[in-house]
Amino acid sequence: MSQNFSRERRIVKTDDFSSVFRLRPKNRTGHFTLYARGNTLQHARLGLVVAKRLAQRAVTRNMIKRVCREVFRKKALDSMDYIVRLSASVVTRRNPATGVQLKRLVKKELEQLFAGETQNRES
Template identity: 60%
Template structure:
């Protein structure tokens, strides 16, 4: 759902443990090199998103926050309705030895996450 103000309201997020669990019980909808997408239809009039970026796969907080920021940005631009989505980081994206974030890492994350949401047959515009 595109939001004119660009915010990411709490009603658009999956925040409770039982909500995460109910979506995780389902089989993954889509996988990429580093991410897994879980989705579940709901009765809500809007889509909700949860992002899981474990410290063991992204040891630096800067990297985890970048993953969440990019995912939320792409989700906001999608026109998903009546679905709960969880994007989970499933493989390491970088190490403590490498840089925490780079323009190249952000581009690669964006491409993978766009691929995840494209599997939902939803038009998502890439942002330059």
């Protein structure tokens, strides 16, 4: 379990994103979709896609990315490329963006997303 998120643990190239997106999603929650593809490295890598149309405020987008990186660092994952994509707006009229409440919701869903991945690995 690594506690860092250096550049080598990130997916940054467009080609790498495209190769992972060609595959079907591995897991979904209410707001997020997880894509995964094996890699030849000794560690897992993470890519994030948080569209502006789904989270209009930069503060919200950055919080989502920060929480996702935190959850990723704390999980023991296989050597794969993972992409987490925000697939539905987390801020709605019924669920306004209050900092603590929104962060708790995002963290819970991301932990479910990666927990499903670790359960698949153990089976």
